[in-house]
Amino acid sequence: MSAKSANDPRPLLGGIEAGGTKFVCAIGTGPEDIRAEERFETATPEVTLQRAADFFRRHPRLPEAIGIGAFGPADLDPDSPTYGHITSTPKTGWDYVDIAGYLQRYLDVPVGFDTDVNAAVLGEHTWGAGQGLGNLLYLTIGTGIGGGALLNGVLVRGLLHPEMGHLIVPRAPGDEFGGVCPYHGACLEGLATGPAIAARWGRSAQSLPRDHAAWGFEAHYLGIAVTNLILAFSPERIILGGGVMQQRHLFAAIRNNVQTNLNGYLGHPYLTRSINSYIVPPGLGSRAGVLGAMVLAQNALDQRSTRPEP
Amino acid sequence: MSAKSANDPRPLLGGIEAGGTKFVCAIGTGPEDIRAEERFETATPEVTLQRAADFFRRHPRLPEAIGIGAFGPADLDPDSPTYGHITSTPKTGWDYVDIAGYLQRYLDVPVGFDTDVNAAVLGEHTWGAGQGLGNLLYLTIGTGIGGGALLNGVLVRGLLHPEMGHLIVPRAPGDEFGGVCPYHGACLEGLATGPAIAARWGRSAQSLPRDHAAWGFEAHYLGIAVTNLILAFSPERIILGGGVMQQRHLFAAIRNNVQTNLNGYLGHPYLTRSINSYIVPPGLGSRAGVLGAMVLAQNALDQRSTRPEP
Numbered sequence: 271m272s273a274k275s276a277n278d279p280r281p282l283l284g285g286i287e288a289g290g291t292k293f294v295c296a297i298g299t300g301p302e303d304i305r306a307e308e309r310f311e312t313a314t315p316e317v318t319l320q321r322a323a324d325f326f327r328r329h330p331r332l333p334e335a336i337g338i339g340a341f342g343p344a345d346l347d348p349d350s351p352t353y354g355h356i357t358s359t360p361k362t363g364w365d366y367v368d369i370a371g372y373l374q375r376y377l378d379v380p381v382g383f384d385t386d387v388n389a390a391v392l393g394e395h396t397w398g399a400g401q402g403l404g405n406l407l408y409l410t411i412g413t414g415i416g417g418g419a420l421l422n423g424v425l426v427r428g429l430l431h432p433e434m435g436h437l438i439v440p441r442a443p444g445d446e447f448g449g450v451c452p453y454h455g456a457c458l459e460g461l462a463t464g465p466a467i468a469a470r471w472g473r474s475a476q477s478l479p480r481d482h483a484a485w486g487f488e489a490h491y492l493g494i495a496v497t498n499l500i501l502a503f504s505p506e507r508i509i510l511g512g513g514v515m516q517q518r519h520l521f522a523a524i525r526n527n528v529q530t531n532l533n534g535y536l537g538h539p540y541l542t543r544s545i546n547s548y549i550v551p552p553g554l555g556s557r558a559g560v561l562g563a564m565v566l567a568q569n570a571l572d573q574r575s576t577r578p579e580p
Numbered sequence: 581m582s583a584k585s586a587n588d589p590r591p592l593l594g595g596i597e598a599g600g601t602k603f604v605c606a607i608g609t610g611p612e613d614i615r616a617e618e619r620f621e622t623a624t625p626e627v628t629l630q631r632a633a634d635f636f637r638r639h640p641r642l643p644e645a646i647g648i649g650a651f652g653p654a655d656l657d658p659d660s661p662t663y664g665h666i667t668s669t670p671k672t673g674w675d676y677v678d679i680a681g682y683l684q685r686y687l688d689v690p691v692g693f694d695t696d697v698n699a700a701v702l703g704e705h706t707w708g709a710g711q712g713l714g715n716l717l718y719l720t721i722g723t724g725i726g727g728g729a730l731l732n733g734v735l736v737r738g739l740l741h742p743e744m745g746h747l748i749v750p751r752a753p754g755d756e757f758g759g760v761c762p763y764h765g766a767c768l769e770g771l772a773t774g775p776a777i778a779a780r781w782g783r784s785a786q787s788l789p790r791d792h793a794a795w796g797f798e799a800h801y802l803g804i805a806v807t808n809l810i811l812a813f814s815p816e817r818i819i820l821g822g823g824v825m826q827q828r829h830l831f832a833a834i835r836n837n838v839q840t841n842l843n844g845y846l847g848h849p850y851l852t853r854s855i856n857s858y859i860v861p862p863g864l865g866s867r868a869g870v871l872g873a874m875v876l877a878q879n880a881l882d883q884r885s886t887r888p889e890p
Contacts, residue, residue: 405736405737405738405739421731421732424731424734426731426732427732428814428815430846431814432811432812432813432814433845436845437808437811437812438807440748440750440751453842454843502727502744504737504739504740506738531764533764535764536740537667537668540739
């Protein structure tokens with residue numbers, strides 16, 4: 271039996287949003303009860319994972335389980351010898367790093383593992399903008415673009431895991447920019463991330479005024495991606511997060527473009543009069559990923575407790 | 581209790597692939613045991629549904645349940661007052677026709693209901709090219725284009741149901757054709773169905789020689805659609821069926837285009853050396869839909885038997 275506070279029956283959970291540019295660690299029982307939190311830049315695996323492990327070890331009480339939402343590509347297949355590893359990432363030093371194994375050995379508690387965007391969609395489903403919805407999509411647009419999907423209440427993993435950032439999208443009229451994706455040049459990620467915007471215009475996305483042509487292109491690309499994801503998944507809600515979506519004016523422009531793209535084809539009220547509550551920002555803000563990782567921790571704990579003793 | 585043959589414990593099932601251009605009805609216990617089958621053109625709802633019902637009534641033994649895989653858009657929500665109906669179809673006379681209700685009242689057996697493409701993916705999962713795979717995609721390219729998806733072993737329905745035919749795809753270089761989709765002009769369905777090919781070249785798709793430019797365009801559009809669906813769903817296999825895919829040479833061209841599009845990004849062997857068994861024709865041929873409808877019938881029967889008596 272694990273030690274619990276006499277007053278609180280909920281287990282203490284640890285979450286790690288292990289992103290390619292930053293790590294977010296938190297400990298608590300849910301969004302209203304975060305007992306400690308730390309954010310730091312992603313450095314070498316040794317330094318970064320040690321810092322994450324120390325965060326939990328430093329806390330007066332070790333969490334009963336931790337969850338990790340990792341940048342990809344990551345191995346999610348529990349039967350694979352590299353389960354819990356980052357796999358063939360171009361990020362220097364991180365290829366085939368055993369994130370889940372490292373933390374499991376260091377902390378000796380059950381560890382849940384999934385992608386950062388699957389964690390985010392799970393967090394939003396549990397506590398955020400997707401509560402009660404079994405079919406939910408989360409797209410983050412920041413340094414990279416990634417998507418997580420919940421269908422029939424279960425996370426989509428599949429052969430590897432979704433890689434929605436690399437969707438092929440038609441060019442916006444007048445956009446001659448070659449794109450920044452090292453694999454595909456002008457795929458969605460090559461055209462619509464923060465770094466892509468900066469490379470195209472020679473200045474940071476945040477510094478571009480609201481009436482700059484950049485935002486028309488951005489709404490074009492994200493509008494097409496969201497339209498295609500609606501046609502593919504038929505989700506009950508789409509959540510758009512990440513640094514680029516801090517430009518709140520993009521929401522109205524993307525919703526308009528989705529309606530223009532669909533041209534009345536899907537007559538559901540969610541896509542017509544209720545579209546403002548269909549394409550939405552994350553309810554958990556920038557904590558969607560780390561809180562979702564805490565749900566992964568809870569799931570790891572539940573799995574352990576339903577498994578027969580060896 | 582329902583009557584069963586003394587020699588065969590498997591229930592007798594009825595399937596209807598209710599397509600927009602043709603209906604296929606069958607009765608049996610599986611692909612190796614089809615006892616009767618009938619195909620006829622889709623006419624008015626009265627004539628067509630009566631003919632389907634008569635097919636089953638004529639058989640010496642009524643099936644214990646029937647399943648219907650219907651053209652869309654269709655209402656799949658069991659809690660909706662229009663569950664089992666075709667909804668806002670442009671097909672004359674068919675909007676808001678209660679297909680499932682009609683057959684249930686006429687035959688008085690449990691009725692399963694889903695889209696034709698969801699039925700097809702279920703059929704392929706049970707008896708065809710997707711056996712043992714929980715994450716499977718089926719795309720049919722014929723008079724229209726539609727897609728069905730199985731994820732974690734469960735059919736994707738969502739808010740409405742997937743509408744993969746209307747995905748937005750970048751134009752092939754040199755293709756100026758405006759497309760035939762009444763909603764979107766040059767969406768996937770507007771550019772790549774049999775009727776779209778015929779409208780673009782002024783002759784039927786079947787009559788075009790293998791070296792005709794039409795097939796390069798076709799492989800371009802289907803290659804992009806398949807690439808984007810792989811990135812979105814991460815399926816374990818993709819099955820391409822329908823009349824247009826009778827042009828078997830398209831398979832090699834689509835596989836090549838998918839690999840060119842991905843450019844090595846997803847390093848999984850299924851997408852490299854094993855791609856010939858990753859993007860495949862249906863194992864059940866043109867019976868995927870009607871056999872899948874029989875699986876829907878089986879599911880309806882299972883649901884009834886696990887439900888408590890009223």
